[in-house]
Amino acid sequence: MDHYASRLEEDHAGIQNPVTQTGELHRKEKIAYGAGDIGYNFLFDLGQIYLLKFYTDTLGLPASIAGMVFLVTKIWDAFSDFTIGTVVDHRKKIGPKGKFRPFILYTAVPLALMTITNFLSPDFSLNGKVIWAFATYMAFGTIYSISSIPYGSMAPAMTKNPNERAELSAFRQAGANLGLLITTVGFMPVVLLFDNPKIGYPAAAAIFATAGILLQIYSYKHIKERHVELEPKKTSHTIKDSYKALVKNGPLFIVSLVNLFTISAYNVKLAVQVYYCQYVLHNVTIVSYMGFFSMGCAFFGIALAPFVQRKIGKKYTYMIGCAIWAVADLLALFFAHNAVLFIVFACLAFFGNAFVNSLNWALISDCVEYGEWKTGKRTEGIVYSFFTFFRKLSQAVAGFIPGFVLSISGYVPNAVQSASAIFGIKALMFIYPAALSILTIVVFGFFYRLTEKKYKEIVAEMNSR
Numbered sequence: 059m060d061h062y063a064s065r066l067e068e069d070h071a072g073i074q075n076p077v078t079q080t081g082e083l084h085r086k087e088k089i090a091y092g093a094g095d096i097g098y099n100f101l102f103d104l105g106q107i108y109l110l111k112f113y114t115d116t117l118g119l120p121a122s123i124a125g126m127v128f129l130v131t132k133i134w135d136a137f138s139d140f141t142i143g144t145v146v147d148h149r150k151k152i153g154p155k156g157k158f159r160p161f162i163l164y165t166a167v168p169l170a171l172m173t174i175t176n177f178l179s180p181d182f183s184l185n186g187k188v189i190w191a192f193a194t195y196m197a198f199g200t201i202y203s204i205s206s207i208p209y210g211s212m213a214p215a216m217t218k219n220p221n222e223r224a225e226l227s228a229f230r231q232a233g234a235n236l237g238l239l240i241t242t243v244g245f246m247p248v249v250l251l252f253d254n255p256k257i258g259y260p261a262a263a264a265i266f267a268t269a270g271i272l273l274q275i276y277s278y279k280h281i282k283e284r285h286v287e288l289e290p291k292k293t294s295h296t297i298k299d300s301y302k303a304l305v306k307n308g309p310l311f312i313v314s315l316v317n318l319f320t321i322s323a324y325n326v327k328l329a330v331q332v333y334y335c336q337y338v339l340h341n342v343t344i345v346s347y348m349g350f351f352s353m354g355c356a357f358f359g360i361a362l363a364p365f366v367q368r369k370i371g372k373k374y375t376y377m378i379g380c381a382i383w384a385v386a387d388l389l390a391l392f393f394a395h396n397a398v399l400f401i402v403f404a405c406l407a408f409f410g411n412a413f414v415n416s417l418n419w420a421l422i423s424d425c426v427e428y429g430e431w432k433t434g435k436r437t438e439g440i441v442y443s444f445f446t447f448f449r450k451l452s453q454a455v456a457g458f459i460p461g462f463v464l465s466i467s468g469y470v471p472n473a474v475q476s477a478s479a480i481f482g483i484k485a486l487m488f489i490y491p492a493a494l495s496i497l498t499i500v501v502f503g504f505f506y507r508l509t510e511k512k513y514k515e516i517v518a519e520m521n522s523r
Contacts, residue, residue, distance in 0.1 A: 082217040082284060083226070090280035091216070091226055092233035094162065094209055097273030099237025100266040101173045102202065105195065106453070107328045108245060108259075109176060110460060115471045116255045117179050117187055125461015127191045132454030135199035136447045142207040143443020156283040158208035158215065165205035166274045170267035172198040177259040203446075205274075211442040213419060214426045215283045220513060224364050224372075227420035235356045235412065238328075241266060242349025246332075246342065304444055306432050309508040310425040313418070314448035316498045316506075320380070320414050321449050323491035325456035327407075330486040333464070337475045338483060339397055348401045355405040359412025371510050372417050372424075377499050379413025384495035386410060391488035407491075414498075424513050431516040460486055 113124035146158065153160070175194050182190060213226050245262050252258035304310065335344040359379070367375045390403035422445050430436040467482030469475065475483070 082219055083222050087216075087281055088225060088229045090277050091213075092229035092236075093273050094277030094281070095230045095233035096237040096240075097270040097277065098202075098206055098209070099234050100241060100270035100273070101169055102206075103238050103241045103328070104173060104245065104263055104266060105176060105198070106325050106456075107241065108332065109195070110329050110457065111332050112177060112255075112259055113191060114461075114464075116259060117191065118184070119187060119191060120465065121461045121469055121471075122465040123188055123461075124191070125458040125465070127188075127195060128457020128461065129454045131192065131195045131199055132450050132457055134196050135203055136450035136454070138200050138203035139207055139443045139446040139450055140440075141443075142203045143211065143440045143446075146208050146211060146443075147437050147440050158212040158283060159278055159281065161205055161208035162274055162278045165201055166271045166278075169198070169201045169205055169274075170271045172201055173267040173270070174260055174263045177263045179256040179259075199450075207443050207446060209277075210419065210422075210446065212281070212283060214423045216281065217284065218427075218517070220420075220424070220510070220517075221364075221368075223423045224367055224417070224420045227418070227423070228360050228364050228416045230419055231412065231416035232357060232360045234415070235353050235360060239349055239353030239356075242353065243346045246345060302433075304429070304437075304440065307425060307429040307441070309428050309506060310422075310441060310444060312502065312506045313421045313425060314445050316376075316502050317418060317445065318448045318452045318455075319494040319498045319501075320411075320452075322452035322456045322459075323494040324411060324415075325453055326460060326486055327491050329456065329460050330483060331404075333460075333469075333483050334400075334487050338480060339400060341397065344397050344400070347397070348404050351401050352404040352408040356408040356412040359409040360416045363413050363416040366413070367417065367420075372421060373502065373506055373509065375413055376417050376421075377503055379410045379417075380495040380498045380502075382410025383407050383414070384410075384492045384499075387488040387492040387495070391484060391492070394488075410495075421508075424508055427513065427516055427520070428508055431520055459490070 110124055110128065113119040113127065114121050119127070146161070155163070172194065176198055178194075180187070180190055213223060213230075216226065217223060245266065248262035248265060249255060249258035252261060331348065332342065332345055335348070336342040363375060363379075366378070370378075386403050386406035386409075390400065390407070394400040394403050422442060425445075426436065426441050429441055463482045463486055464479070467476075467479045469479045469482065
């Protein structure tokens with residue numbers, strides 16, 4: 059395994075000499091890795107939470123067309139992810155900045171600019187606005203893939219210690235949830251400072267985009283790559299070999315499939331919560347209160363997940379999280395008739411979801427090692443991008459389904475909604491995620507085989523080769 063260890067001097071910015079498998083990462087580095095996801099979520103969550111409502115209520119797109127924008131652009135993003143993962147894995151020259159880190163640095167400003175552009179409202183015809191929405195969101199998604207795929211692929215290159223990978227995953231999810239908390243609580247109040255939402259939306263986006271740039275650069279400066287293949291010409295394999303290796307990675311397929319369920323459910327909730335608060339609870343500012351308390355519970359779940367994982371393993375921790383989430387949403391469907399109960403059940407749902415999301419990145423790191431053990435080929439970028447391919451497909455579904463359901467249920471922007479429209483909003487908010495959480499428990503429980511015991515055997519065998 060010597061060819062996976064760095065042989066550059068430690069003072070080269072991106073790559074360090076390997077250290078022992080125990081205690082490779084400093085706390086500052088874990089914090090910096092999590093800070094990167096705060097920055098990414100400042101940019102990404104704006105689209106997931108607010109862009110659909112911006113399209114329907116401010117830009118003036120019909121709900122069905124707005125949903126189609128999400129469907130098409132997220133499928134485009136899925137293929138972009140896979141392409142970028144392939145490029146990253148097969149880079150021929152790896153400089154002192156590292157294999158993954160340069161992508162974070164060079165995309166920060168373009169990604170922020172495209173975030174702001176997504177919320178502009180040009181005075182075009184309806185067809186012109188449709189073209190504008192497709193073009194700007196596809197451009198954002200492409201740049202986001204170029205930036206986020208290397209960032210997410212880097213965890214196996216930072217440490218081989220499974221506990222530290224779980225901690226990295228938890229720090230990353232904590233960063234993601236903190237980014238989600240701040241965007242949920244802070245974005246709409248900034249928008250509402252302006253009388254004209256056509257000014258308020260891009261102004262708020264500019265604030266969050268600037269903060270996102272600063273956090274990405276901080277992350278870039280303080281994370282290190284330790285286990286990197288520096289001589290790809292001697293140990294490389296073809297792109298075709300890399301794709302063949304995916305077919306033999308059974309755990310990766312299962313993790314990717316259940317993420318298709320859980321991320322779709324999660325993003326539908328994020329997109330519809332604004333509609334639920336405005337049209338069911340009749341107070342859109344409840345989104346901020348709900349976000350504050352529910353994200354607080356999510357942080358508690360993230361902090362608790364590594365301890366639970368050490369006791370019962372990743373698999374059962376994941377399934378318990380889904381069970382809590384499903385119960386919370388089913389209770390909310392019948393009893394969340396006021397703001398207090400809505401927030402209480404949202405807190406419980408996000409607490410359960412935190413168990414799920416905090417383990418995703420650790421599971422994928424394990425899948426990288428499994429694929430290398432099974433095939434002899436280490437492909438962090440392709441494995442990670444295959445995983446995000448399914449996540450983007452889930453986001454495509456999550457963007458399309460709300461627009462479609464709102465359209466067929468008779469939703470009318472900025473008006474009193476019919477009973478069918480209210481039921482459509484409730485079904486999206488509670489029934490859809492609960493059903494997919496239950497489906498995840500079934501699939502993961504029956505088909506995921508990469509236990510902690512099996513993983514330790516794999517690592518031991520690879521170290522002895």
